Amino acid sequence: MTKHLHLHKNTKFLSLFHTNKSAIFTKASSFTTSTATPWNTHLRNLSKHGQYNEALILYRQMLQSGATPNAFTFPFVLKSSASLSLPITGKQLHCHVIKLGCESEPFVQTALISMYCRCKLTEFAQKVFDEMPQRNLTVCYNALISGYVQNGNFLNGFLLFSEMRLRGVLFNAVTVLGLVPGCTASRYLWLGMSLHCLNVKCGLVNDLAIANCLLTMYVRCASMELARKLFDHIPEKGLITWNAMISGYAQNGLAGEVLELYHEMELLQVNPDAVTFVGVLSACANLGAQKIGFEVEEKIRSSCMRWNVFLKNALINMYARCGNLAKARIIFDEMPEKSLVSWTAIIGGYGIHGLGNIAVELFDKMIETGIQPDGTVFVSVLNACSHAGLTERGLNYLDLMKREYGLKPCSEHYSCVVDLLGRAGRLEEARKLIELMEDEPDGAVWGALLGACKIHKNVELAELAFNKVVELEPTNVGYYVLLSNIYTEANSSEGILRVRLMMRERKLKKDPGYSYFECKGKTYLFVAGDRSHPQTKEIYKLLNRLEDTESEYGGANRNGQEVINHEPPNIIGVHSERLAIAFALLNTEIGADILVIKNLRICNECHSFVKRISKIVDRLFVVRDATRFHHFRNGTCSCNDYW
């Protein structure tokens, strides 16, 4: 509709005033006056209510009717073209401003700067700013600073802020709110902290919006301790404060803290909203806390948030990651409009639970539906392929990603494909693929190769992968343990010694592996060899009985080979998932879901143990293996719980 405003540069503006009224816009005749004031009032109302398109149409009608816009007119229409991100209309309006001699009005100048920034034309905004006779207006600085920041140029914003202070122009809350959100990476943390100090000094932190903004800044710099410190110092927290903290914890993987804070919120009777629930559900997904997730779903269902797409996606993700694929699928199928995120969540869910065939089927269906895939959904589908051993399929997807969609695979994709090739025993191809990577491979990529070397007992390549990986992640204990296990299998005591020495030199210690069992909303945690639980005696007794029963049942693994008990004689070596299972069997009624969650890669022996036990006792176990890819970075390998 605003097409008519896209005038060519050379269009004679004044001619617009005198075109004949009756031509196109007969409706405009209902409103004929040559003074701008009534039009301005009307424009203000439209702009105030977000009816920007209508405002631009009205402006056109204003010109048609022969009224002359004035300095009061332009801020409204400039804001409209800014909000709709219409750079051509914006430039056209700038021409109008000049023709009507309004270019020296501060209100108009600020609106122009803001308009150019929101149309991503910061160089034009800067030009308007530079041409101002005296640049002493806080609002102009504010507009340009937030413009630079929102276009990803935090440093320019910061430079302007410094200039402003040098010149003695006062800054205010809006300046800070425009600048601080640009501080998004830990390399800018010190700038963010100095801004924080400055705000404390001038008392601006007492403004809740500023405090929220600084809090978010710390979250984005991944500095959760500082975020929490600030949070605790805010006397009257708003819902946004709570949400910022909760989603901050969720994004930084501190799921336990999310649930803690959510609980605190409930105690203080702060009413959560959709944003809160998205964070809480993401934490539930990470912890496998399906029960709490279910309670959240009940709350959502009985509220007006029922149709919120963000929440639907979060629910799909939560159920899928907790292993309740049936429930995730129902929610997914019921969604009238599935977004890329919905597809990613359900595909990823099937993928991590080994149902790769369903995952790839869904992916192909998504493509048929005409949804444009992005890098993340390719991570999901490649991951699904590697879990399900769909080697060729996975390689095809990598190719499709590059060729058909022009997406550049990143480390995460390569670590999936290296894993895929590695599991299939194609170690040499995996190594070559890493060499061909455009970007430097990260630890996860070499780690995937190292993992593959363990499966296929390739000591030589394992050493190469290990050397690369410890260079990138020298403190990740998991890789040392992995290499040590490779040496163990190869009977290389010299190798084992070397790794242990290295770990001692670097003062690295393996954290004990742990598992949780969730029951009636409570989580029970077990570390390897745990004897601290009051039911320890019963647990170990049951465990012994189970392992006896197991041998009665033949004790054969998937390949039909006899299972050798790898447990060391020391009781400390009892892996945590076994303890969690025994505890679960002691404390739940038949029929209840049993959930065991590992923080790390479950070892093959435990994996087959869980499978066999679940058949013997006819109960459902869901084991989550959280080590793959990006999770591996902070995780450790549990294959050697008795270390």
Add this chain to the structure above:
DNA sequence: CTAGGGTTAG
């Protein structure tokens, strides 16, 4: 009569 701002999913 007029300009500048904060929290959300994989």
